[in-house]
Amino acid sequence: MKTAYIYLENGVFFQAKSFGAEGTQVGEVVFNTSMTGYQEIITDPSYAGQFVTFTMPEIGIVGANPQDNERETTHCKGIFVRKYQDFHSNFRSKESLSSFLKSQNIMGICEIDTRGLTKMLREEGAMMAIVSTQISSKEELAKTLASSSRIEEINYIQEVSLKNQKTHTQGTFCFESFDFQTPATNKTIIAIDFGAKDNILNELVQAGLNTIVKPYSFQADEIIALFDEGKIQGVFLSNGPGDPMVLSKEVEQIKKLIDKKIPIFGICLGHQLLSIAHGYPTEKLKFGHHGGNHPVKDLKTGAVQITAQNHNYSVTEAIKEVAEVTHINLFDGTIEGVKYKHSPIFSVQYHPEASPGPKDSTQLFREFAQML
Structure with missing residues (x-):
């Protein structure tokens, strides 16, 4: 897994691991408390422009399959999970979650404290963030985020x-x-x-x-x-x-x-x-x-x-x-x-x-x- 660098608009900066698409994305970070159904959540068009933080700590074990998509094209910016499980074991699974995210150009970020991130969002509110597997400089990430459009300014x-x-x-x-x-x-x-x-x-x-x-x-x-x-x-x-x-x-x-x-x-x-x-x-x-x-x-x-x-x-x-x-x-x-x-x-x-x-x-x- 490549290293991913995350910078939040409140100044918090941390490193994690990437298991999805590579690149640089800007979006709003929210958290989702569902215990199941990560594929339906990821493919829900209402998450366009957002990074979804899953409070469920283990993600990936049931893989992905075409029947569980809520739309053919996925529009969220990416997902944050505590631990990603690449081994998938379900009779309906056709591919791993990592493979699915890469095919949809969606970032997958793991090995971060999603409990702490969720508490931060609960106390300070949903906020904009930039995530990159290309840019490691905190200052450059902050500059790019500051010059990017906010989610409420975009007609998704x-x-x-x-x-x-x-x-x-x-x-x-x-x-x-x-x-x-x-x-x-x-x-x-x-x-x-x-x-x-x-x-x-x-x-x-x-x-x-x-x-x-x-x-x-x-x-x-x-x-x-x-x-x-x-x-x-x-x-x-x-x-x-x-x-x-x-x-x-x-x-x-x-x-x-x-x-x-x-x-x-x-x-x-x-x-x-x-x-x-x-x-x-x-x-x-x-x-x-x-x-x-x-x-x-x-x-x-x-x-x-x-x-x-x-x-x-x-x-x-x-x-x-x-x-x-x-x-x-x-x-x-x-x-x-x-x-x-x-x-x-x-x-x-x-x-x-x-x-x-x-x-x-x-x-x-x-x-x-x-x-x-």
Whole structure:
């Protein structure tokens, strides 16, 4: 393994080992508390522009396989792990994690104190960093980092969104046959791809929805015309990376859909964009929510669901003026779900499709289908 050099914007500098792609990358460092599913996390487009620190100390033993990818192309900058295990032992494994990362040009950094790094991020907040297998000088790394764009200044959805419209027909993975299902569909929706995980689209299809996926650069007038003609019954707004407040063009298009009172379901970034389109800006959390073990309370039923989450931004309490808060996070009390008072629109901050994570909330996809 080559030596890797890491410099954080708070001035911390340390050395580690590299087991992924070589080179120099700049990104935001966050931590993820999931115990399993590292491949799904790495291939989640919402991590575009970020280094993911895994709190799980041993990573790599189950290798990698094509079925667990959430997108074909990976967009995170790299991963930090305490100990990398190159020997992979799983009947579904096709290659080592190291081989997978190199094929995707993603950095893999190991032999660092991820517990200490996680504590630092928890206390000081998510921060920018530069990682290199080429530059060893602390001063040069600091200079390069200072001159690089911050994550909130970059529109990453331009990179992660699909380029052309497609129809998604694949349902969820069936563990009995180790294949994906193709259920019958009876309603048609437009899914806007801001960086949608494949399993979100799978769950929409599984709920009985014919899912037409459009790029982030969608035109609301085209969707409204399809709705008026009865060719579609609703719209889904996906998850995605980056700061939602920079997506002014997308917000303007969403406003048109809201005014038309088209049924809409939003997840994660889609949840945040709906709030902004209603006139209520989001705020950045100190270190975000990233993991597969976040308790969320359904305020209507009182039930507590364990959820998968991946976001740095949050809808604020001001949204209560136009929406009913339906779910809250039991870790910090932040808003996790809303239902708008005067429109057929609801959204959640967490990931009901999981992958990885618990499946406690998959009924939300069926609720969307029933609403249509």
